[in-house]
Amino acid sequence: MNERKRTSTKAYHNTGFLNSKDARVLRMLSEYLEPKSRFDFHRVEDTVVFMGSARIKSRTEAEELVRQAEDGGGNLEDARMALRMSAYYEAARELAARLTRWSKELGDAERRFVVCTGGGPGIMEAANRGAAEAHGLNVGLTISIPAPEFDNPYVTRELSFHFHYFFMRKFWFAYLAKAVIVMPGGYGTMDELFELLTLVQTRKMRKPLPIVLFGTEYWKNIVDFDALARHGMISATDIELMFRTDSVDEAYDWIVLQLAQKALAQPGATL
Numbered sequence: 001m002n003e004r005k006r007t008s009t010k011a012y013h014n015t016g017f018l019n020s021k022d023a024r025v026l027r028m029l030s031e032y033l034e035p036k037s038r039f040d041f042h043r044v045e046d047t048v049v050f051m052g053s054a055r056i057k058s059r060t061e062a063e064e065l066v067r068q069a070e071d072g073g074g075n076l077e078d079a080r081m082a083l084r085m086s087a088y089y090e091a092a093r094e095l096a097a098r099l100t101r102w103s104k105e106l107g108d109a110e111r112r113f114v115v116c117t118g119g120g121p122g123i124m125e126a127a128n129r130g131a132a133e134a135h136g137l138n139v140g141l142t143i144s145i146p147a148p149e150f151d152n153p154y155v156t157r158e159l160s161f162h163f164h165y166f167f168m169r170k171f172w173f174a175y176l177a178k179a180v181i182v183m184p185g186g187y188g189t190m191d192e193l194f195e196l197l198t199l200v201q202t203r204k205m206r207k208p209l210p211i212v213l214f215g216t217e218y219w220k221n222i223v224d225f226d227a228l229a230r231h232g233m234i235s236a237t238d239i240e241l242m243f244r245t246d247s248v249d250e251a252y253d254w255i256v257l258q259l260a261q262k263a264l265a266q267p268g269a270t271l
Helices: 019-040 059-070 076-104 123-133 166-176 187-203 216-222 224-230 248-263
Strands: 047-052 114-116 136-142 160-163 177-182 211-214 242-245
Touching: 019 160, 019 166, 047 076, 047 123, 047 166, 047 187, 059 076, 076 123, 076 211, 076 248, 114 123, 123 136, 136 166, 160 166, 160 211, 166 177, 166 211, 177 187, 177 248, 187 211, 211 248, 216 242, 242 248
Parallel strands: 047 114, 047 177, 114 136, 136 160, 177 211, 211 242
Antiparallel strands: none
8 A cells, every 4th residue: 555655844934834923923033134134245234214204296296296286187285285295305315315425435345324214105215216316225124004015116126125013124224223314204204203212312222313303394383392391291402312404405414424423433333
């Protein structure tokens, strides 16, 4: 009688197990180790992170929305707001390009101060686009959410990551960051901003982390940081954890000065 040959599957090939509740810690660990291996391979040791809304349009897109609305093809008030907010897309694009050109002039063996975003549309696309136009590597840390997939063509292919766990994605934002630029955004942007502010305020983050809050009118309307201090919920000095500006020139000069003084002079500083 012929005996049926018994086959077995190694644990690391068992997709049923790997996708199970019991293997969750392995999946979490993979979202640390796999990005780390790619960052190490491409010698990316620090980043400049851009945060902001995925909904902000480029000037060209916003102008087209206005044209369509004027022809009866949309809400004119919304289109005009999109055009107004597109200034932040163009600012992020220009600032990312200028910082990329500056970093490339440093001449270090490592790729210093690589532009990093959440890899999506809007402000994220703008910053990746600016870095790509300056012929620099850039990083995209996308997240799986129930929304239409978006292809950001400006992210360096080898440094395009896709996360399941928000906390692992935010770890990589914070761990390599040597500076952060926060453009106008919604819940996601505020979540990321306040987590970083908390890490800096409580000194759980030991490295210096310059934070630019770009768009003074927007942020004044959205979050009254001065009121938090007046009510005793934060210290007055906590407001100084952010540099607030509307100027690409001011943001660029301040970030470069901070990086020169605090990151280039202290290589290897981490969380």
